[in-house]
Amino acid sequence: MIAPVSINRTMSIHEWSMLLALSLVWGGSFFFNAIAVRELPPFTIVTLRVGIAAIILNIVVRLVGLAAPHDRRVWVAFFGMGLLNGALPFSLIVWAQGHIASGLASILNATTPLFGVIVAHVFTSDEKVTPGQLAGVLIGLVGVAVMIGPGALGGMGTDTVADLACLAAALIYAFAGVYGRRFKAMGVLPLVTATGQVTAATITLLPITLIVERPWTLPMPSSATWGAVLGIAVLSTAIAYILYFRILAAAGATNLLLVTFLIPVSALLLGTIVLHESLVASQLAGMALIGAGLVAIDGRLARIVGRRIAPPRPSSEAAVRADPPCSGGTAQARPEASRTL
Numbered sequence: 001m002i003a004p005v006s007i008n009r010t011m012s013i014h015e016w017s018m019l020l021a022l023s024l025v026w027g028g029s030f031f032f033n034a035i036a037v038r039e040l041p042p043f044t045i046v047t048l049r050v051g052i053a054a055i056i057l058n059i060v061v062r063l064v065g066l067a068a069p070h071d072r073r074v075w076v077a078f079f080g081m082g083l084l085n086g087a088l089p090f091s092l093i094v095w096a097q098g099h100i101a102s103g104l105a106s107i108l109n110a111t112t113p114l115f116g117v118i119v120a121h122v123f124t125s126d127e128k129v130t131p132g133q134l135a136g137v138l139i140g141l142v143g144v145a146v147m148i149g150p151g152a153l154g155g156m157g158t159d160t161v162a163d164l165a166c167l168a169a170a171l172i173y174a175f176a177g178v179y180g181r182r183f184k185a186m187g188v189l190p191l192v193t194a195t196g197q198v199t200a201a202t203i204t205l206l207p208i209t210l211i212v213e214r215p216w217t218l219p220m221p222s223s224a225t226w227g228a229v230l231g232i233a234v235l236s237t238a239i240a241y242i243l244y245f246r247i248l249a250a251a252g253a254t255n256l257l258l259v260t261f262l263i264p265v266s267a268l269l270l271g272t273i274v275l276h277e278s279l280v281a282s283q284l285a286g287m288a289l290i291g292a293g294l295v296a297i298d299g300r301l302a303r304i305v306g307r308r309i310a311p312p313r314p315s316s317e318a319a320v321r322a323d324p325p326c327s328g329g330t331a332q333a334r335p336e337a338s339r340t341l
Helices: 013-036 042-063 072-096 102-109 112-123 131-148 158-179 184-185 190-212 221-249 259-273 281-298 300-308
Strands: 319-321 330-336
Touching: 013 072, 013 102, 013 184, 013 259, 042 072, 042 190, 072 102, 072 131, 072 158, 072 184, 072 190, 072 221, 072 330, 102 158, 102 281, 112 131, 112 158, 112 281, 131 281, 190 221, 190 259, 221 300
Parallel strands: none
Antiparallel strands: 319 330
16 A cells, blocks of 8 residues: 655655656647547547557556456446546547637646535535635636636637536546545555546447447548547556656645646647647636636645745743742742744
8 A cells, every 4th residue: 555645745856757747748638639639539539548548557557466356346436437537528628629729628627626626525524615725716717707708608609618518527527536535445556546447438438439430430540640649548648647646655645736737838838839729818817817726725825925924933931830829839930842933
């Protein structure tokens, strides 16, 4: 089992390097999707993504000496997690990226922690929302409204529906975070959970893809599309999960949350530099508000600022303690125990 770690400590250079690598490969998923959707339909892309990742992760599990569980309850949970943390959100995001820029999709996906705070408050007993987190959620939701814009009130165009699809994916991810808590109670290791969920997602999506999209009838994709599919499967899924669980074990869940701030940055850079995408001013303003909301939810910046502006504690002088009158003793000085500020 993985030993517990301090989740609020400062990360080492090695851990920061892994976190930046994770943000790049996860942000790259939006870039790879944007290339693949030009020639392949959504279910085909997602099935290839989880299928190839399942093959790789099953090999990794065997190489490290682990085994797939045989408990029926665990596999039922794998299929639930595969639906919530793979099949549904992946498909929604890929479809949406056929209509909106990859950078915009990544920003909308970054609202997952906003929904996560609300879902955890409603469906768990030990993760109730704090005033700071509630403020962060409200700020973030204002940012979402700014990004989608008042035009959405006048009619549900394709772009608006695509925006809502990304938000629906973020909400589903939030439910997946709560649902996934059961694997710890079941004693299933994180790497086995990741392998089980992509395997279950593949089994779920394969018949849907064969029936709905009939991929064998599609024109042969170009080498760029195959490269994007391999990139999203190998880098953005298999390797991303390995990095994810290494950071979780080394630096803890709170430090891992920082990747939420970095993913849109890498997705925006790749989309702008390689795909020549652009964002309008309202979308950038919305991104800033969502970022502010995430900072408020995370809370560490407020704690750091609070520590720096808090006045130093005055040192206490020796306190004088008088003996009870009935003891007949005299008053004597008792130095107060020293404190580390």
